[in-house]
Structure formats: C-alpha cells, structure tokens
Amino acid sequence: MQHDIVVVGAGVSGLVTADRLTTQGYDVVVLEARDRVGGRTHTVPVPDHPEYRIDVGGQWVGPDQRALLAELDRFGLTTHDQDDGRDALVSLRGSLRRYRGDTPKIGAVALADVGQALWRFDRLCARVDLDAPWATPDAVRLDAQTFETWIRRNLRTSQGRDFFRIGCEAVFATTSANLSLLHALFYSRSGTSFSHLLTTGGGAQHAVVDGGMAQLAEHLAAGLGDRVRLSSPVTAVEHGPGGVVVRTGADVVRARRTVVTVPPALVAGIAFAPPLPPVRDAVQRRMPHGSVIKCHAVYPTPFWREDGLSGEAAGDTGPVKVVFDATPPARSGAGPDDASPPGILVAFIEGADALEAAAWTLEQRKNAVVRVLAGYVGDRALSPTSFNEQDWTAEEWTRGCYGAHLPPGAWTQVGRALREPVGVVHWAGTETATRWCGYIDGAISSGERAAREVAALLPEA
Ligand SMILES: Cc1cc2nc3c(=O)[nH]c(=O)nc-3n(C[C@H](O)[C@H](O)[C@H](O)COP(=O)(O)OP(=O)(O)OC[C@H]3O[C@@H](n4cnc5c(N)ncnc54)[C@H](O)[C@@H]3O)c2cc1C
Structure with missing residues (x-):
C-alpha cells in the first residue's frame, strides 16, 4: 500500500x-x-478594496457551534458580531416594517399564528432521532409529506405562511414543497430549532470571522x-x-x-x-442541493446605518429574499484610511429565484438585486461602486448549496445508507x-x- x-x-x-x-x-x-x-467556504478580496475580504461561501458561526468555535480558537481566528443593535426590516405583501430583536413586525394576528406554529414545529422536532431520523416515532408519516403541506395545515394567516416559506428558503435554499417534513424537522433539530437557524444575535448567524471563514x-x-x-x-x-x-x-x-x-x-x-450498493446509490441520487447566488454590493460607506438600520432585511419580493450587512470592521492599528471600510450589503438569491436568475446577464442580476436593496435602505443602494456574485449552483465541484436536502420518502427508505461505510x-x-x-x-x-x-x-x- x-x-x-x-x-x-x-x-x-x-x-x-x-x-x-x-x-x-x-x-x-x-x-x-x-x-x-x-x-463551500471561500473568501475573496473586496473589489477595489483588497485590504478587506468577503465570504462568498459559508460565513457565520453560532455561539453553540462548539466544534467550529474550538477550531477557530485553535488557529487564533477572531470574530465580530453580526447584530449591531440597529433596526432590521421585513417586507411582506407590500408592507415594509422596522423592528429590533428577533421578532419581525408582521402584525399581531400573523405573529400569534407564527408563534403557535413554531411551538408545534419545535414539539415535533423534539421527537426526531438525530442519529437515525428513520427511527423517529411516526417517521413514515412525517416523511410522507412535504414541509409545505405542514405549513398549509398549521398556519392560518397568509403572512404567517409567508414567514415560514421565506424562512425555509433562507435555511434550505429551496421551496418548502421540495422538502420532506421529516427532513425539515431533522435539519432544524440538528441546528437546535428552526427559529435558531433564522436568528442573528445568539443564533446561527451570530458572528463572522475577521478576515474570512x-x-x-x-x-x-x-x-x-x-x-x-x-x-x-x-x-x-x-x-x-x-x-x-x-x-x-x-x-x-x-x-x-x-x-x-x-x-x-x-x-x-x-x-x-x-x-x-443500490441503497447507497439511491440515497446520494435523492439528495439534491439548494440553489444560491450570493451577491455583494459595495458602497463608499455603510450609509444605511445613518438611518438607524442594521442592513438586515427579509421579504417576499424577489429575486432577493434575505439581506445582511457585510461591512468589514475597521482594521485596528491600521492607517487613517482604514478607519472607514467600504459599506457592503450581502444579498442572497435562493431556490427557484436563483435557478431563474442564473439565466440572466450579470447586469440584469445586478440591477434586480440593487433594486431590492433600494426598496429596503433607499435609492443610494442603486449605485454600488462594485458588485460581486458567486453562483454556487454553477460550480462544477459543488452544484448548489447551502447543503443537500431530502424529498419525501428518502430518509425512511434509504437514509440509513448515508453514513454507513x-x-x-x-x-x-x-x-x-x-x-x-x-x-x-x-x-x-x-x-x-x-x-x-x-x-x-x-x-x-
Ligand atoms: C453561499 C454559502 C453560504 C453558507 N453559509 C454558511 C454559514 O453562514 N455558516 C455555516 O456554518 N455554513 C454555511 N454554509 C455551508 C457550509 O459552507 C458547508 O456546510 C461546509 O463548508 C461543507 O463542508 P464539506 O467539507 O462538508 O463540503 P465541501 O465544502 O463541499 O467540500 C467538498 C470538497 O470536495 C471537493 N470535490 C468535489 N468533487 C470532487 C472530486 N470528484 N474529487 C476531488 N474533490 C472533489 C470539492 O471541491 C470540495 O472542496 C454556506 C455555504 C454556501 C455555499
């Protein structure tokens, strides 16, 4: 050997x-x-500002991701928090609202609807066997339906359903109709809970590695x-x-x-x-990836902060459903120029939107993205000094992200072959x-x- x-x-x-x-x-x-x-982690220099870097792939680390935190610590890599305490924005069915904290402002009835649905979903999650999802009590029934079916049955308001659907795209980069309910439950429990996966401060989007993941x-x-x-x-x-x-x-x-x-x-x-073996072949053929184009729009300054905005936004107007501030922290100990890093917004085109937008020209995608950004933070967003995008679905050695998902039936029929040597x-x-x-x-x-x-x-x- x-x-x-x-x-x-x-x-x-x-x-x-x-x-x-x-x-x-x-x-x-x-x-x-x-x-x-x-x-799927990849860090590149900011266009025209090579002293700063952006993550075009995996980016955030959560406070309870112990394996990752230990590894970052081992190499002396430091982080900065994503949440800066300013206001986030949510836009659903034409209504744009500001909010602070974890709970988007979507109206009292819709909020109560989302609250009860999250409670029900978490209760189902708690039953999932993480080591063997196929052995979860009632696994066949949970695996026989889609996440979308569950959303329709368990949410009564259209805004509440939209909240879950946008959340699903943000987490899985695909629509809720493509996912087995059992997979949505497994994946959420594996990362603590569905709401934890959507959360910035204290959740999966808690912090960013200085200098890039x-x-x-x-x-x-x-x-x-x-x-x-x-x-x-x-x-x-x-x-x-x-x-x-x-x-x-x-x-x-x-x-x-x-x-x-x-x-x-x-x-x-x-x-x-x-x-x-057929069972191994079957499981890998039934694990497609989601689709994501990760876009960075660069501005002279993070101007939205002047209006008390954090840059975090979510909404139902395509092609971008989720936005965050990706402005790097000022480089400590550097010269006076470094005190003002460029302002950067990161916008995710996900799921079906990503597959459709992939066929457009770069100019068309850029225009569509900055129009959505302008709807959140104002017309200054229409004129970025540069624009960077990474289409992960087009990458030969990844073909989509963030991770793979399983359609109905896959966990219970062939999931056991996923780790088995x-x-x-x-x-x-x-x-x-x-x-x-x-x-x-x-x-x-x-x-x-x-x-x-x-x-x-x-x-x-
Ligand atoms: C845009 C984006 C945003 C994300 N955001 C986050 C985030 O904020 N936080 C987080 O925790 N995770 C995030 N993720 C997910 C995270 O990046 C992945 O879960 C993780 O990097 C996967 O690592 P891996 O080693 O399992 O797989 P991969 O990183 O996919 O590694 C597999 C490797 O195999 C190579 N390869 C493929 N085929 C062959 C072959 N035939 N021969 C040899 N080599 C081959 C590939 O080139 C690749 O290097 C994100 C991912 C993306 C793309």
Whole structure:
C-alpha cells in the first residue's frame, strides 16, 4: 500500500479528517478537484478594496457551534458580531416594517399564528432521532409529506405562511414543497430549532470571522503540507478487501481505506468498481442541493446605518429574499484610511429565484438585486461602486448549496445508507453530520467521526 488513507475532497470535512488521522500518525493523502482548499467556504478580496475580504461561501458561526468555535480558537481566528443593535426590516405583501430583536413586525394576528406554529414545529422536532431520523416515532408519516403541506395545515394567516416559506428558503435554499417534513424537522433539530437557524444575535448567524471563514481551511491545509494535492478530481474508485485504488485524471493513489467527503450528489459522478450498493446509490441520487447566488454590493460607506438600520432585511419580493450587512470592521492599528471600510450589503438569491436568475446577464442580476436593496435602505443602494456574485449552483465541484436536502420518502427508505461505510469506503461531509448538518460545524464533526471510524479499523500507526 502506498498510503493508509486517501481522503477525497479538501473542504472543511476532508481537511479535518486528514488532520485528525495525520495527528495519530497515519499516512494520509487528500485529493481535491479545485485549485484551492475550502470547498463551500471561500473568501475573496473586496473589489477595489483588497485590504478587506468577503465570504462568498459559508460565513457565520453560532455561539453553540462548539466544534467550529474550538477550531477557530485553535488557529487564533477572531470574530465580530453580526447584530449591531440597529433596526432590521421585513417586507411582506407590500408592507415594509422596522423592528429590533428577533421578532419581525408582521402584525399581531400573523405573529400569534407564527408563534403557535413554531411551538408545534419545535414539539415535533423534539421527537426526531438525530442519529437515525428513520427511527423517529411516526417517521413514515412525517416523511410522507412535504414541509409545505405542514405549513398549509398549521398556519392560518397568509403572512404567517409567508414567514415560514421565506424562512425555509433562507435555511434550505429551496421551496418548502421540495422538502420532506421529516427532513425539515431533522435539519432544524440538528441546528437546535428552526427559529435558531433564522436568528442573528445568539443564533446561527451570530458572528463572522475577521478576515474570512476560508482561513480555517487554509490553516488546516497548511498543517497538512504536500499531503493535499490540488487540481486532482477523483474520477474512479476501485475498492475491495485489499484496499482502494483511487484515480484522478493524472494520478493513481493506492491506500488501505478511503474517506469520501464530497457532497452526496457529486459522489454519483465518481465511477465505483464494484458499483456501490443500490441503497447507497439511491440515497446520494435523492439528495439534491439548494440553489444560491450570493451577491455583494459595495458602497463608499455603510450609509444605511445613518438611518438607524442594521442592513438586515427579509421579504417576499424577489429575486432577493434575505439581506445582511457585510461591512468589514475597521482594521485596528491600521492607517487613517482604514478607519472607514467600504459599506457592503450581502444579498442572497435562493431556490427557484436563483435557478431563474442564473439565466440572466450579470447586469440584469445586478440591477434586480440593487433594486431590492433600494426598496429596503433607499435609492443610494442603486449605485454600488462594485458588485460581486458567486453562483454556487454553477460550480462544477459543488452544484448548489447551502447543503443537500431530502424529498419525501428518502430518509425512511434509504437514509440509513448515508453514513454507513461500504467495505473500505467511508463517508464524511456536512451532509452526514447529526449536529449542525449542512453547516461548517457539521463538516468538522463529520470529519472527526470519520477519522475515529477509520482509525478503529486500521492497525495502530
Ligand atoms: C453561499 C454559502 C453560504 C453558507 N453559509 C454558511 C454559514 O453562514 N455558516 C455555516 O456554518 N455554513 C454555511 N454554509 C455551508 C457550509 O459552507 C458547508 O456546510 C461546509 O463548508 C461543507 O463542508 P464539506 O467539507 O462538508 O463540503 P465541501 O465544502 O463541499 O467540500 C467538498 C470538497 O470536495 C471537493 N470535490 C468535489 N468533487 C470532487 C472530486 N470528484 N474529487 C476531488 N474533490 C472533489 C470539492 O471541491 C470540495 O472542496 C454556506 C455555504 C454556501 C455555499
């Protein structure tokens, strides 16, 4: 054998898998298709302000994402809070309202409707078995309906239903009609609760890494050195009791075991010999990603703050449903120019809107985005000094985000194959996580779990 383990993919989960196994003395190689590490985390310089950086991929860390916080701490990476205490905006059915705190101002009746629905949803969530969603009491019935069916049955006001539908797009980047109810419940519980996933201060959007989230992958990769091979897309895996032979366009790597960390839908693009068992093949074919175009509009200053606005907004007018302030903090200890970083709004085009907008020209998308922004923070938003976008659905080695979702029937029929090794082939990646599935924290814990799984089966290094 050339190596002990070959890891496929150098996203956060693959790098953590390799990091933990290398620390135990195993000989590991990581094969990554892209010419960079980080996968769905990616940080780039702000156009015309290269001293500042923006996250075009995964960005936020929550206060209860312990695996991610520990990893950030390990590399001395600091964060700043997203919530600045100013007013957020919500726009539903033509009515634009300001609010402060976690509860959008949507009218007393609709608010009561949302409150009772969240309570019912949380009660259902509490029953979900995170390790085995298919073993949840009443799993078949919960998995036989969509999240949309549940919304229609459990909310009485149109504004309340809109709140849940926009929330669903913000979390899953797809419409509620595409999701199994059991999946919506599993995913929400895995990240604490549906409302926690929607929350800024104290929730999933609590804080942003100073200088960008991609530094995490860069630090992990630096520790692994030349064990990480970039521009090495894996095309084929031959596997059997004697080990694995993993082929890229230019390379053949032999190892005792492999950990595949690419998103499940992309595993179908790798030729396995012998072919994967039908149940494994079925689960990965039934796990599409959501669709997101993440857009950053850059302005000379964060002018909306002068009006007491935080830049956070959500609404039902497409193509953008969710907006946040992505202005970087002033660089401490830097020169006088750095005291005023550019103002940046980040706008998410999600779900069906993203698939439709992908066919437009960049100019059309930019105009559509800044028009929505102007509806929230005023006409100054119409003239950004620059505009940056990242269409994750078009990315060959991701094909959508934020994570994968399961349609009705998938968890109960084939979900059990998601983490189960196939001989010497093991699986990691955020989609295999039981806590913070779909998030960076889940990517880390999945890598740690896969490393433990493999180490337990290999002779001690
Ligand atoms: C726009 C956006 C916003 C997000 N926001 C947040 C957020 O705020 N907070 C949060 O926690 N999470 C967020 N996420 C989700 C988070 O980024 C992911 O959950 C996490 O990065 C997934 O890591 P992973 O290692 O499991 O998968 P990936 O990052 O997808 O890594 C898989 C790797 O495999 C590589 N690969 C694919 N195919 C092959 C092949 N055939 N051969 C070799 N390599 C291959 C890919 O290039 C990639 O590097 C966001 C994601 C996106 C895209």
